[in-house]
Amino acid sequence: MKSVFVTLIIIVAVAISTSCNSSSTNETANTTTSDDTASNQQAAEKDASPAYSNQPDYPYEPAEVKISGKITTEIFFGPPGFGENPETDKKEEQYLLVLDKPINVITKDDSNESKYKISKIQLLYNKDAVDMAKYSGSTVLLTGTFFSAHTGHHHTEILMDVTKVER
Numbered sequence: 001m002k003s004v005f006v007t008l009i010i011i012v013a014v015a016i017s018t019s020c021n022s023s024s025t026n027e028t029a030n031t032t033t034s035d036d037t038a039s040n041q042q043a044a045e046k047d048a049s050p051a052y053s054n055q056p057d058y059p060y061e062p063a064e065v066k067i068s069g070k071i072t073t074e075i076f077f078g079p080p081g082f083g084e085n086p087e088t089d090k091k092e093e094q095y096l097l098v099l100d101k102p103i104n105v106i107t108k109d110d111s112n113e114s115k116y117k118i119s120k121i122q123l124l125y126n127k128d129a130v131d132m133a134k135y136s137g138s139t140v141l142l143t144g145t146f147f148s149a150h151t152g153h154h155h156t157e158i159l160m161d162v163t164k165v166e167r
Contacts, residue, residue, distance in 0.1 A: 057104045060112045061145035061161070068142070069099040071123075071135045074155070082152045094155055095123045095132045097142060105146050105158050112148045115157050121146075122155050125162040132165075141166040 058065050077083035078090035102119045105112075123142070125132060143164035149157055 055102050055104050055117065057106045058146060060105060060107055061147050064143060064145055064163070066141055066143050067097070067099070067103070067121075067160075068139060069097040069121075070139050071132065071137065072096050072098050073136055076155045078153065092153065092155075095125075095136070096156065097121045097123055097140075097160065115148070118156075118158050120156050122149075122159045123162050124159055125165075130162060130165055135165055135167070138167060 058067070072095070073093055074096055076092045076094055077086060078092040081089045083089060097120070099119050099121070102117045104114065104116045105118060106114045123132065125144075142160060142162050143166075144160045144162040146158050146160055149155070149159060
């Protein structure tokens, strides 16, 4: 008896799927990829949500931006397992900028995904030009460019390549 119900459910599901697919073939001009749909949904959420609209928008690189916050440090797991094997994984101390108020980092093209409610940014900088340790615990104004995380060493959604630090 169970197998009869399962078979009926499968037949109905296939019929519905076939019906939906045949009616959508005439609408190919209006179809979008799942990435486009996610981007459109995120943009709609930003437009509809007062929580997003109260936050300032910043662009991705190559645009240079200025932003303030408090410099802190945090320890993250590194290679080889990036946290899968805490006993053997290296520990990486990273400098972060903790923002007073969250921000949005918005893209105008397909090179990055817009990110919302960013409150912590990992900092990358030239160690010969900037002594970040002397700013730890301080509120600073940073100049640099934003980019998205793309390696295991990137521990926040958005990172900043810092070119200048001011107290």
